Amino acid sequence: MQALHIHAGPKALAHIREHGLRPEHIGVIPGAAGGPKGLILGPLDRFIFGEWLAQSSQPVDLVGASIGAWRMATACLNDPVTAFEELEHAYTQQHYAVLPGQKKVTAQQVSDAFGANLTSFYGGRIDQVLSHPRYRLHIVTSHGRHMLRREHPVATPLGYAGAFLSNALHRRALGGWLERVVFSGEEHPLPFDASDFRTRQVALTEGNFMPALQASCSIPFALKAVHDIPGAPAGAYWDGGITDYHLHLNWTAPSQGPERAIVLYPHFQQNVVPGWLDKALKWRHGATSFLDNTIVLAPNPEWVKTLPNGKLPDRNDFMRYEHDFAGRVKVWQAAVQASAQLADEFSQWLAAPSLLKVQAL
Numbered sequence: 001m002q003a004l005h006i007h008a009g010p011k012a013l014a015h016i017r018e019h020g021l022r023p024e025h026i027g028v029i030p031g032a033a034g035g036p037k038g039l040i041l042g043p044l045d046r047f048i049f050g051e052w053l054a055q056s057s058q059p060v061d062l063v064g065a066s067i068g069a070w071r072m073a074t075a076c077l078n079d080p081v082t083a084f085e086e087l088e089h090a091y092t093q094q095h096y097a098v099l100p101g102q103k104k105v106t107a108q109q110v111s112d113a114f115g116a117n118l119t120s121f122y123g124g125r126i127d128q129v130l131s132h133p134r135y136r137l138h139i140v141t142s143h144g145r146h147m148l149r150r151e152h153p154v155a156t157p158l159g160y161a162g163a164f165l166s167n168a169l170h171r172r173a174l175g176g177w178l179e180r181v182v183f184s185g186e187e188h189p190l191p192f193d194a195s196d197f198r199t200r201q202v203a204l205t206e207g208n209f210m211p212a213l214q215a216s217c218s219i220p221f222a223l224k225a226v227h228d229i230p231g232a233p234a235g236a237y238w239d240g241g242i243t244d245y246h247l248h249l250n251w252t253a254p255s256q257g258p259e260r261a262i263v264l265y266p267h268f269q270q271n272v273v274p275g276w277l278d279k280a281l282k283w284r285h286g287a288t289s290f291l292d293n294t295i296v297l298a299p300n301p302e303w304v305k306t307l308p309n310g311k312l313p314d315r316n317d318f319m320r321y322e323h324d325f326a327g328r329v330k331v332w333q334a335a336v337q338a339s340a341q342l343a344d345e346f347s348q349w350l351a352a353p354s355l356l357k358v359q360a361l
Contacts, residue, residue: 003303003341006349007270007361009292012262016358021295021350023056027253027261028191029075031068033241033276035219036313037268038067039336042088043343044266044297045071050081052350057134058261061191063182063247065140065240067091069216073122076129076137090121092332095325096318111224115214126209129185136188139204140240140247141215143181144225149235151225160220167277171284172197174275180243181232183212192249196290202232216240222315241276248274250290263294268312270298270361287361296361297346299339307335 008016019025029048032038053060064072070087077083096105096113122129129137144150147159163177175198182190183204190201204212208230215226215237225236246267253261265272271285272294278284304312308331321328349356 001303001306002300002345002356003339004345004349004356005270005298005300006346006356006358007296007298008358009287009294009361011292012295013358013360015262015293016295016353020353021262023053024058025262026053026056026060026264027058028061028063028251028263029072030247030249030263030265031062031064031072032246032267032272033066033068033239033244034246034268035067035315036091036317036332038071039088039091039313039332040268040299040339040342041071041266042084042336043340044346045075045084046081047343047347048264048266049075049084052347059134059136061136061138061188061253063138063140063191063249064216065244065247066217066219068247069139069213069240070118072135072137073129073139073213076132076135077125078128086121088336090117092329092336107222107224110222111214111218114217114223115210118210118214122210122213126206129209130204130206132185136191137185137204138188138190139183139212139216140244141181141183141212141229142178142238142240142242142244143200143233144236144238145175145177145179148177150227151236156220156225164277167275168281171274171278174243174277178238178243180240181237183208183229183232191253192251194250196250197243200233202229205231208232212237219315239276243275245274245276245278246272248272248288248290251293253293261293263291265294265296267296267298270296272296272361291361294361295358297342299342303341307338 062072074083074087147155166173179198181200183202185204187203211226211229219239225238228234251263273285313332313335317328
């Protein structure tokens with residue numbers, strides 16, 4: 001069964017028909033939030049960053065939220081193939097045991113363990129990420145405003161209830177509760193027009209890399225917020241997927257002329273959902289002009305049904321396999337191994353585009 005579906009916006013589709021797709025055409029690679037779903041993109045990441053893009057020399061902006069931020073930062077390490085294998089192992093082996101006297105794992109416990117995991121993963125290697133000669137890393141976080149400015153046992157749930165209701169009325173209204181704060185290496189300009197949503201940009205440095213990355217992965221209530229990141233506005237920072245779940249952004253990479261640059265998006269589904277609070281708002285899941293110059297690499301939904309449990313790995317598996325750590329690891333590893341087919345089919349399509357039909361976004 002075909003595993004890979006390739007979807008393209010109208011400008012990207014015209015580009016493919018006229019020029020094909022070569023590594024030097026790529027200007028931006030986004031990495032979506034989505035927790036364990038991102039594991040199936042490991043083989044694609046290893047091929048794209050370890051083999052294909054290495055054949056070109058142009059700068060590329062890497063923009064990530066949550067696990068997407070972890071993936072994009074990993075791409076900046078000296079040996080990305082080995083680093084992505086390490087990421088898969090580190091993420092798959094996460095295990096949070098209920099402590100004596102507790103009924104469930106606490107958010108503080110998960111945050112402490114996850115922070116230690118990131119420190120172990122990037123310890124001694126942050127300079128590789130920040131000084132990469134080609135890749136410009138941008139880590140997306142969600143910064144609380146007003147009632148959400150500091151994490152609080154009463155104010156935070158009420159604040160997120162207000163954020164949910166405001167967002168349901170209009171996405172811009174979410175900006176009254178949360179703002180997008182992007183940490184960018186060497187103060188590179190954002191590769192998207194940020195006028196769609198309240199946004200700030202902050203320099204990504206060795207001093208704030210770790211808290212910024214942890215903040216981008218800090219799902220509200222599952223992990224604790226990260227407060228007062230050095231060099232950034234004071235306050236609480238949460239998962240970048242809250243404001244930008246799938247990075248449905250107004251990419252500014254030029255679509256014509258000698259500087260044209262495609263947005264190549266390895267993703268775990270076709271739809272690019274704007275914010276985490278939009279998951280239930282199906283009318284916001286369709287493509288817009290923001291994605292005109294984007295190519296989405298996504299798994300075939302029918303192929304997904306062949307994976308263990310008939311689905312992608314997801315956060316619910318932590319509860320499903322709460323007392324069967326080895327069982328969860330087994331099904332996640334099986335899904336990752338099966339997803340090597342995605343990378344194989346993308347490689348084959350690059351060599352012979354007629355093998356797979358490109359579908360409109």
